[in-house]
Amino acid sequence: MALLKRLAEGDRPAVNFTLDGQPASALLGDTVLTAVLTCSEHLRGSDFSAEPRAGFCLMGACQDCWVRLGDGRRVRACSTLLETDHHITREPGRSL
Amino acid sequence: MKPVVIIGAGPAGIRAAQTLVAQGVRPVLLDEAARGGGQIYRRQPANFKRSAVKLYGFEARKAKALHQTLDTLREQLDYRPDTLVWNAEADALDTLHEGRAARIEFSRVIVATGATDRILPVQGWTLPGVYSLGAAQIALKFQGCAIGERVVFAGSGPLLYLVAYQYAKAGAKVVAVLDSSPFSAQVRALPGLLSQPATLAKGIYYRSWLSAHGIPVHQGATLQRIDGEQRVRSLNWSDAKGEHQLACDAVAFAHGLRSETQLADLLGCEFAWNPLNRAWLPQRDRAGRSSVAEVYLAGDGAGIMGADAAEMAGERAALAVLEDNGHPIAPQRCVQLEQSLTRINTFRKGLEQAFIFPEHWAANTADEVMICRCEEVRAGDIRQVVREGHWEINRVKAHCRAGMGRCQGRMCGAATAEIIAGESQRAVSQIGRLRAQAPVKPLPFGLEVES
Amino acid sequence: MIEVDAIIIGGGIVGASAALFLSKAGRRVALLERDFCGSHSSGVNYGGVRRQGRPLSQLPLSQRAHEIWGQLPQLIGIDGEYQRSGHLKLARSLDDLRALQDYAASSQGFGLDLQLLDRTELRARFPWVGDVAVGASYCPDDGHANPRLVSPAFAQAARRHGAQVHEQCAVSAVEHDGQRFRVSSQSGLELHAPWLLNCAGAWAGRLAEQFGEAVPMHAGHPAMLVTEPLPLVMNASTGVEGGGIYARQVARGNCVLGGGQGFALDAARARPGQQAVIEILRQAVELYPFLEGAQAIRTWSGTEGYLPDRQPVIGHSSTQPGLLHAFGFAGAGFQIGPAVGQALTEIICNGAPSTSLDAFSITRFHSISVA
Numbered sequence: 001m002a003l004l005k006r007l008a009e010g011d012r013p014a015v016n017f018t019l020d021g022q023p024a025s026a027l028l029g030d031t032v033l034t035a036v037l038t039c040s041e042h043l044r045g046s047d048f049s050a051e052p053r054a055g056f057c058l059m060g061a062c063q064d065c066w067v068r069l070g071d072g073r074r075v076r077a078c079s080t081l082l083e084t085d086h087h088i089t090r091e092p093g094r095s096l
Numbered sequence: 097m098k099p100v101v102i103i104g105a106g107p108a109g110i111r112a113a114q115t116l117v118a119q120g121v122r123p124v125l126l127d128e129a130a131r132g133g134g135q136i137y138r139r140q141p142a143n144f145k146r147s148a149v150k151l152y153g154f155e156a157r158k159a160k161a162l163h164q165t166l167d168t169l170r171e172q173l174d175y176r177p178d179t180l181v182w183n184a185e186a187d188a189l190d191t192l193h194e195g196r197a198a199r200i201e202f203s204r205v206i207v208a209t210g211a212t213d214r215i216l217p218v219q220g221w222t223l224p225g226v227y228s229l230g231a232a233q234i235a236l237k238f239q240g241c242a243i244g245e246r247v248v249f250a251g252s253g254p255l256l257y258l259v260a261y262q263y264a265k266a267g268a269k270v271v272a273v274l275d276s277s278p279f280s281a282q283v284r285a286l287p288g289l290l291s292q293p294a295t296l297a298k299g300i301y302y303r304s305w306l307s308a309h310g311i312p313v314h315q316g317a318t319l320q321r322i323d324g325e326q327r328v329r330s331l332n333w334s335d336a337k338g339e340h341q342l343a344c345d346a347v348a349f350a351h352g353l354r355s356e357t358q359l360a361d362l363l364g365c366e367f368a369w370n371p372l373n374r375a376w377l378p379q380r381d382r383a384g385r386s387s388v389a390e391v392y393l394a395g396d397g398a399g400i401m402g403a404d405a406a407e408m409a410g411e412r413a414a415l416a417v418l419e420d421n422g423h424p425i426a427p428q429r430c431v432q433l434e435q436s437l438t439r440i441n442t443f444r445k446g447l448e449q450a451f452i453f454p455e456h457w458a459a460n461t462a463d464e465v466m467i468c469r470c471e472e473v474r475a476g477d478i479r480q481v482v483r484e485g486h487w488e489i490n491r492v493k494a495h496c497r498a499g500m501g502r503c504q505g506r507m508c509g510a511a512t513a514e515i516i517a518g519e520s521q522r523a524v525s526q527i528g529r530l531r532a533q534a535p536v537k538p539l540p541f542g543l544e545v546e547s
Numbered sequence: 548m549i550e551v552d553a554i555i556i557g558g559g560i561v562g563a564s565a566a567l568f569l570s571k572a573g574r575r576v577a578l579l580e581r582d583f584c585g586s587h588s589s590g591v592n593y594g595g596v597r598r599q600g601r602p603l604s605q606l607p608l609s610q611r612a613h614e615i616w617g618q619l620p621q622l623i624g625i626d627g628e629y630q631r632s633g634h635l636k637l638a639r640s641l642d643d644l645r646a647l648q649d650y651a652a653s654s655q656g657f658g659l660d661l662q663l664l665d666r667t668e669l670r671a672r673f674p675w676v677g678d679v680a681v682g683a684s685y686c687p688d689d690g691h692a693n694p695r696l697v698s699p700a701f702a703q704a705a706r707r708h709g710a711q712v713h714e715q716c717a718v719s720a721v722e723h724d725g726q727r728f729r730v731s732s733q734s735g736l737e738l739h740a741p742w743l744l745n746c747a748g749a750w751a752g753r754l755a756e757q758f759g760e761a762v763p764m765h766a767g768h769p770a771m772l773v774t775e776p777l778p779l780v781m782n783a784s785t786g787v788e789g790g791g792i793y794a795r796q797v798a799r800g801n802c803v804l805g806g807g808q809g810f811a812l813d814a815a816r817a818r819p820g821q822q823a824v825i826e827i828l829r830q831a832v833e834l835y836p837f838l839e840g841a842q843a844i845r846t847w848s849g850t851e852g853y854l855p856d857r858q859p860v861i862g863h864s865s866t867q868p869g870l871l872h873a874f875g876f877a878g879a880g881f882q883i884g885p886a887v888g889q890a891l892t893e894i895i896c897n898g899a900p901s902t903s904l905d906a907f908s909i910t911r912f913h914s915i916s917v918a
Contacts, residue, residue: 003224003327003346007266009144009240034239041327047501047776048472048799052326054224056507057137057468058231058238060128061212061356063502063538064469071838073195074540078234079129081141088127094776096206096799124651190821197825364812438899484703491583494590494695502775502844534824538775540844545825 003037003054017086018070024072026082033058033065033077036088043077053093067091089092099124099174100417101189103181103359106134108208108395108410110166114544115414116231117172122202124174126181126191128278132166134210135230135402138238139163151237154298157387158403166231184362184536187390191296198301198546200248203475204390208377209397209412213350213512215253216457219324220331222469223345232348233262242268244346248331249536250274250319252451253352254299254402260311261302270311271344274333276351278316280454288446289440295404318454322347342478352451353400354510360398361532363391369525371400372448375510382434384413385420392417408433457511458518467515468508471502478512479519487520488528489513502538551575553710553742553895556718556728558584560694560881561873562746563712564703565889568621570708571897577738578702578710579730581717581750582815585698587746589881593793593805594694595773595784596882597634598659601648601688602858604906605883606657611902612886613658613688619697622885623704627697628797633783634675634689637680643788645682659686675780677836681849684788691784691795694881701885712824721754723867741894744871745864749852750814751874755860755909760865760877762860763911767853768809769878770819772827772846776800780837788907792830802838802918804831818849853877854912861887861907863894871895872909 007063012027019036026035033055038044042052043065065077070087079086100116102109105127116123125132131139140151148156148303166175176193183190188201215227220226227243229251235241242263248271249260255273264270279480289296306313307445320332320339329341357378360368365378379395380386393405394413412433415425463476473496481495489512492498498512499505506510509530517524555562558580566578576582596616598609613739620626653660653791662685662708669676669683676683706712715732721743726744730736743752752764781796792806807823824846832839857877864870871894873887882889890900 002238003247004235004241005268006245007236007240007242007268008150009140009148010751012143029143029239031239033236037224038241046222046472047470051222053222053223053469054327056222056226056231057212057228059212060233060537061503061506062228062469066502066842074842081130085377094778094800185818185821188821199821290616313621475720488583491586491699494586495699500845503846519628532820533845533847534821535843535846538844539824539826539828541838541841542775543828545823 001041002039003041004034006038012038015084017082017084017088019088021088025063031078032075032080032088034069034084036077037045040088042090044091047093048096050093050095066070098201099400100206101126101200101202102206102208103189104134104210104395104397105132105177106127106208106210106395107137107162107406109134109206109408110162110217111247111407111410112206112208112394112414114165114467115171115418117169119418120174121418122174122531124176126179127177128180130177132177133159133163133516135234137162138234140238144240146240155403162407168486178216180537181359182536182539184359186364192543195540196544196546203388204392204420205363206392206394206410206417206498208390208395209356209407211396211542212354212356212506214354215507215512216351216454216511217437217461217465217467218319219462219465220324221307223322223324223328224326225324225328226322227346227348229237229253229259229348229350230307234257236262237306238378239248242523243267243348244328245269245342246344246350247346248272248274248342248344250333250347250349251351252275252276253350255350257299257302258305259348260347261305264306264309264311268497270306271342272312272314274307274315274319274407274452275315275320276315277452278448282450285446285449288442291446292443293444295410308469319349351453353396355399356397358504358532360386360391362534363534364388365393366425367529368397370443371458371525376522382429382437383416384409385416401440401444405437407498408436412437413534444517453476458514461515467511468498468501469502471497476517478515482516487516487522488530489516492516493530499530504536548869549577549711549736549738551738551740553744554579554728554738554740555744555746556730557607557712557746557748557751558702558712559587559748560698560884561587561887562744563698563705563748564885565744565873565891566705566710566712567701567708568889568892569895570705570710571772572892574895576705576710576741578705578712579716579718579732580712580714583714584712585694585700588849588851588885589698590695591771591847592878592881594691594795594881595634595793595852596629596692597686597689597784597883599634599636599661599684599689600786601879603654604858606654607902608890610658611889612883613650614901615805615885615889618880623697623700625696625700625851627692629690629692629697630798631688631690632795635684635783636684636784636788637676637785638682638788639679641681644682644898647682649790651684653878660688661686662754672791673783675835675837679833685783689784693797704751719748722870726868730738742871744873744891746873748874749850751852755872756798758864758870760864760866760913761910762854762909764852764854764875766811767851767878768811768817768848769805770807770809770823770827770846770848771803771805772819772824772843774802774838775844777802777841781835784888787834792827792833792834794831806830811850815850817850819846819848832868840910848898851876851878859907860909861890862904862909865913
């Protein structure tokens with residue numbers, strides 16, 4: 001299930017990526033956040049109770065949308081544009 | 097020679113750059129975003145096709161003009177997008193660009209760091225599907241997406257009606273608008289609001305449009321809680337008539353905006369309590385000069401006045417830089433800008449009356465409500481520390497970690513202050529100011545360093 | 548006017564623990580803190596609770612402190628996130644490893660139980676340490692704690708035992724009238740006592756100087772940073788022989804790292820500065836490769852007093868009977884602080900400390916001219 005709903009700009013080329021190892025597809029010009037949340041419902045688990053989080057501010061301020069890319073880099077999903085063959089993994093968080 | 101540096105390529109930063117370039121100065125313009133424009137005039141990715149009118153509505157002309165200004169100036173600026181300023185010291189800024197750290201020494205700096213939503217948390221606000229009002233707008237403007245299928249807008253401030261209107265217009269299902277300000281407050285605010293009749297008219301238009309399209313708009317309506325397991329399923333709100341439930345899968349909420357003041361703080365600017373913003377703000381004179389000789393402040397980062405004011409304040413601050421550097425400037429232009437800014441400030445006071453701050457928020461917030469979403473600190477944790485005798489906000493932070501996480505208190509700082517004030521029975525102006533600490537945003541290990 | 552048995556200036560861990568032990572011994576105590584208790588060095592230090600690596604002269608006192616730390620919850624009412632994780636001192640060269648071996652040999656008999664690890668043993672037991680380390684010395688019962696919580700808790704505990712704790716209470720004048728000390732504060736307090744404890748940290752030099760025994764103390768500003776919460780990896784607090792960075796991981800997952808010097812903003816505030824921060828980030832990924840790609844989310848510094856021999860001054864004034872000094876801990880006062888407070892209490896209650904303080908006498912600076 002998706003969290004975000006596309007309303008406009010639907011005629012863009014598709015971009016393939018993987019999410020937690022599973023193949024997925026989004027559109028050119030999507031942020032990593034848009035790509036993940038148009039095909040699933042969260043971006044990360046919270047640090048101390050592993051609750052699902054899906055970002056909050058979308059402007060690089062709240063720091064609640066960090067995900068990991070295949071090359072080990074960690075990026076803010078809201079301010080990173082999706083690229084072909086991004087291998088995105090979501091960190092589950094930890095329950096203290 | 098050390099350059100003049102502008103931090104932030106929003107309305108204030110771009111107008112400041114333009115003003116400097118007009119006098120033959122080549123400033124460095126640093127911006128965290130990939131494309132200039134700031135938040136309110138944020139540009140969509142290059143391959144998106146919607147028109148400016150579709151994106152910015154009544155503000156399309158202003159947005160286009162601002163973007164064109166930046167595009168035209170590009171060659172005359174040292175423009176550095178995708179560049180975070182993570183630290184500031186007496187005469188230097190430390191930046192991070194694509195994993196590389198560098199230092200820029202400045203002769204003068206104009207700080208135009210903008211604002212983020214002011215958040216007063218409710219139970220359930222960390223659930224997927226809950227976003228700030230600004231976030232809801234960015235999802236639509238920047239990505240062509242709604243934050244859900246059935247969206248409720250809540251809180252207060254001019255963005256509330258604007259974003260609800262934009263969503264409905266774009267074809268999203270707007271379930272309701274819950275305005276926490278009572279109708280009576282908005283009537284009282286009218287005299288102040290009449291100082292900017294065009295802006296007032298737009299506000300009235302958005303609301304009327306929503307009502308005319310059958311979207312319920314409730315005033316004096318308080319968001320009580322948001323429920324769901326893995327994502328939003330419903331919310332509860334209340335008004336004088338009682339408590340009500342709404343099914344929805346997304347909520348956007350905020351109570352106005354708060355200034356991004358961390359860099360002004362690290363640069364050593366003196367701060368003063370500002371009752372209108374209900375926040376500590378770096379002090380500035382009418383031209384935008386801070387308490388530090390080389391540091392100038394412009395736009396929402398130094399107090400919320402909106403995009404029109406930011407453009408003017410950016411120009412005014414740049415004129416001050418030029419004046420202080422010995423360039424001849426037109427005094428009548430300065431007077432004109434200052435008068436316009438004063439008029440907008442009158443309007444701003446009206447807005448604050450219309451979208452009145454919910455003074456009772458802290459008292460009505462239950463102990464189990466999460467305040468700091470980074471460190472997962474609840475209202476009760478903060479209150480416990482206050483009961484142990486602490487009341488100064490940095491001390492409370494040291495004891496319970498509210499404001500200590502990745503976002504450095506951006507999301508929870510205002511709310512934490514309200515909770516401390518309520519529990520310690522002090523005015524919110526009397527509990528101290530959350531100090532900024534570098535890095536302003538997270539800084540990765542393993543970065544490369546430019547010598 | 549308030550009459551007490553002892554006035555303590557400075558609400559750091561030394562002053563606050565003295566206030567606690569004196570109160571528990573039935574003495575009337577007033578503690579004056581210019582800011583908030585534990586808000587300077589005692590509250591913002593790295594949080595190492597370490598005996599390993601200290602000069603041998605400090606080990607008896609440090610060993611006493613070790614016993615006090617073992618009773619922390621009973622003493623101050625919280626665990627302060629104190630854990631005996633062990634302390635691992637890394638060597639980056641064979642010379643450094645030899646220095647660790649020498650220290651282990653000379654500190655035998657002080658109860659540190661040091662274990663020397665060669666490269667193979669180090670890899671096997673602490674696989675998260677980077678290849679730059681060729682060996683280490685491990686002290687199994689050393690550890691770390693949260694200074695933000697522990698230091699203020701000493702003051703709170705003192706208060707519960709009857710000490711008057713005055714925060715945001717800067718001292719404006721101190722004099723001795725031949726009978727007793729008279730201390731007044733900017734807020735208008737006036738206190739009298741036969742004993743005065745100078746526990747004012749980096750700012751203690753002024754009081755010593757007033758009583759005719761100036762010391763060549765300078766302020767230092769250790770740079771610190773903390774990461775976002777990370778999976779638990781580090782099962783020991785670490786340092787590096789010969790200097791460099793130090794690092795630990797707390798139960799919530801954040802790694803705390805320190806190293807290098809920041810700069811003073813004014814007399815009371817300091818910042819780590821860009822250079823020190825970048826240097827910590829650089830060294831950290833060599834020593835602890837798992838940190839590659841992690842984020843530093845906050846940096847800070849404090850103001851700490853350093854004497855030329857990096858040893859503290861603890862004990863009697865040589866010029867003014869009734870005046871006791873305890874300052875200049877050179878960034879290593881957190882672990883030893885409670886034992887210092889206890890030793891000062893013994894001087895007042897028993898006439899002498901049960902652990903010799905001779906090595907820390909202020910008289911060692913009397914022949915040195917102060918710059």
